[in-house]
Amino acid sequence: MIGLCFALGLALAASGPPTVVKKAAEAENARASAALLVEAQAAATVDELPWLLLYASEYQRLAGDTGPARDGFTRVAADFASHPAREPAKVGLAVINAEGHASGNTLATLDLITEAGVPGTLNADRWLLVAQSRVETSEPARAREALRRAEASARGTKESRRVQAAVDALRAKLGPVAPAPKNSADKRPSDLAAIELIRAKIASGALSEVGPLATSFGKDYADSPFAREATYAADRASRGTLIHRNRIAVVLPLTGEYAIPGGQLRAAIELSAQVVGGLEVVVQDTGGKAEGCSKAVEKAVLESGAAIVLGPLTKDESLGCAATAQALHTPMLSFTSAEDVVAIGDQVFRPYPTVSEQIGALLDDMMGGRGWSRFAIINPKTPFGEGSARTFQALVEARGGAIAAHTDYDPSATDFRSVGKVLGKKDYKARASEYWAAQADAKRNGGDPTKATLRPIIDYDAVFVPDGYRNAALLAAALAFEEFPIGGFRPRRDDIPLGLVGLNAWNNPEWPRRGGDYVGDSIFVDAFFLGDRRAVVADFVERWEGLKQGDVSVVAAVGWDTVRVAAAALKAEGADVASNLLLVDVVDPVSGLHGFTPERTARRDWTLLTVRNGAVAPLYLSDDGQ
Incomplete structure (x- = not known):
């Protein structure tokens, strides 16, 4: 039957949820449905897994298991950036977060994300929440439209009676429908x-x-x-506040916990504005708080007439005041690395690099250029490490690759030899016969058989370590101790070198100093490299050092380029600055930022880096060897 509705109210398409979702809909209750989908995840394909996580999380939410539901929705939203289940997962998180009271940011999420791919029961509760809010704020037309959507979404699901009762109760509060206005010749609303x-x-x-x-x-x-x-x-x-097309607002945390990076970013923006010329800069302090950010944006736009907002810095600030910038119809270029901030509206842009973007650049080289397809992951037991590992796995699998080994560690540890043993599958009981043969070889060659060891099993091309240079250097040494051919170290002459891969935290002179020969030829990526020989980079670095604001950083470099992008959009023809931002193409940026994609994320050239001759260097040398 075409258009068959399942218990969660979504017809299955070829590129949509797998058929096991239909089977789960026939289970006795929501908790049983969730259990079936959780079990199916072990054998799921790369495309199927996000769908199974999404639907299992929705069933868990319906069963009252909010914790697992939140974890599942969070994983899909964080780890599957290009999968169609990602946006529905954001709806799931917003619905959970709205329990009791829906904040302005949560309502914005519920309002803005399309219904495509969202389970019917989740859509129904989403629109009930929106309707409830519109009733409370005396917006009857929008409330009725949300109720209509809730009713339609729940139709054919096991939750239809519950949803209908809630719809009827809210309609009773609204009272009779007012007469519809006459149609306008203008086809727009x-x-x-x-x-x-x-x-x-x-x-x-x-x-x-x-x-x-x-x-x-x-x-x-x-x-x-x-x-x-x-x-x-x-x-x-x-x-009487006009828009001043030469006026930019800097909205950053200049006091509080983030005052130091906020101050450095401000300095970079003001320096760049001075070099660009013709720009006025107005500065507002957010205090590092979402409420402070909203007030700062209002003041910058309504009092100072700023045409564009640069900032804020943190995720909480950005999510707190993006809706304000959207309502002021003023572009906001946020320096958070949070992936989802741009979903709030068409006035919100993100120039700052994210983890998924870094991993994407690494995989372009490793899988696209080198032909590597199998990887190992060693990550710290931290939210960042675990999230980065999930993102790496998802992006590798999305490109047809595989994760052959994965282990983690306590970030406070100082000895990582046990991690190397696990990664190398050095199980002396399981590989006893191999160990005995190694002892016999040692004795036959005049060596000490008690010192014989198992060689690591390495069935992957590279190992990904999403941690800072301190722990990563210790891990590299531990791998070498366990006879991994890491960096410039080769336990045996014919060993094939194992790639060591990381993120921009390795872009630091301390990385080769601490790691030595073991981190030679490692591969990592950043938006900015201090050793870049281009004249524009040398000019930026010289000007920055004159400010005496501390070491030059990727944050300062992104701030410098963001001003150049903003200035080009402000000077371009066309009244709509947000539309202009999508057309800007800055030449020779210091942080790779040329402009923005249609999704309002950074359009950037990445710098692939390595360790060569004991120093951080470009992975690929130019024709002149630099």
Whole structure:
């Protein structure tokens, strides 16, 4: 039967959830359905696993097992950046987070993410939450639309009666439906047409016309998703604040826990603005808090007339004030590495590099250029290490590769020889006959048989270590001790070298100093390399050192380039700065940042690095050997 609905209310397509989801729908209850899908994950393909995680998490949520549900949704959202199950998983997290009270950020997520791929029961509860909020804020039209969606999403599922009862209760609170307005000749929704007119008047400087238009908008479209934007427009008009296309706002934590990196980023932005010329910089302190960020953005735009916002720095700040920038219809270029901040709206951009982007650049070289396909992972037992390991595995498998070995360790340890034994499968009981043969060889060759050891089993091309240079250097030494052919070390003449791969934390002079010969030829990546011989990099470094703000960093380099991208967008023809940002192509950036993708993430050239002759160096030398 075409269009068959399953218990979670989603028809299965060829590229969608696997058929085991249908079988799970026939289980006795939600907890049993979840158990079946959890069991199926062990044999799942790369494409199937995110779907199984998503549906298992939804069944766990319905069964009241919120903890496992949250973990499952988080894994899909964090580790499967390009999979269609990722956005539905974000909806799952937002629904869980909204229990009791839905924050503005959570509601923005529930409103903005499309319904594609979202299980019907999850969609139903999502729209119930949105409807409840719209009832509380006296937005009847939007509440009724959310209720209609909730009702449709739950149809044919085991949750339909529960959802229908909730829909009926909320409809009773809303009362009778008001008469529908007359149709307009404009095919756009009338509130969209009205807000676009307000935007055009603001852009042209006709603030005297903005006030009446915004007031009328508030009366005619009180329940519109653009109501907050209209309120801000009225505020702007009453203040008489024009948009200054040469004015950028720097919104960063200049006090509190993140004051040092915030101050360095501010210095880089101001330095770049000075070099670019023709720009005014207004600075606002967020205090490192989401609330402080929203207030800072409001002040920068409504009082100072900034045309673009650079900042904030942290994930919490960014998620807290992105909706404010969106409502102010002012582009915000956030320096967080959080992947999901751009989902909040078309005014939110992310120039800063992320872990998944770094791994993608590494795999382009290792799998695309070198032909490597099998990898091992050693990660610290930390949220970053575990998240990076999951992302690495997902991206390797998405390209048809495999993870042949995986182990982890206590990041506070100082001796990692046991990790090397596990990775090399040095099980002396299981490999007893091999060990006896090694002892016999030692005795026959005049050696001490008690000192014989098993050789590590290495059935992979490289090992990925998502940790800083301190622990990674100790791990490399431990692998060498266990006779892995790591770096420049070869236990035997005919050993094939094992690749050692990491992230930008290895881009530090201490990495080769601590790791020595064992980290030679290691492969890692960064957006900025201090040893880059290009004139633009030398100029940036010289100017930065003149500020005496500490060592030059990737944060400062990204800040420098971000100003160049922003300035180009502000100077370009076209009133809409956000649209201009998508067209900018900066030449010769110091951090590889040329501009933005259509998804408003960084369009960047990466620098692949290695250790050569005892120092960090480019992995690939230019024609002149530099």
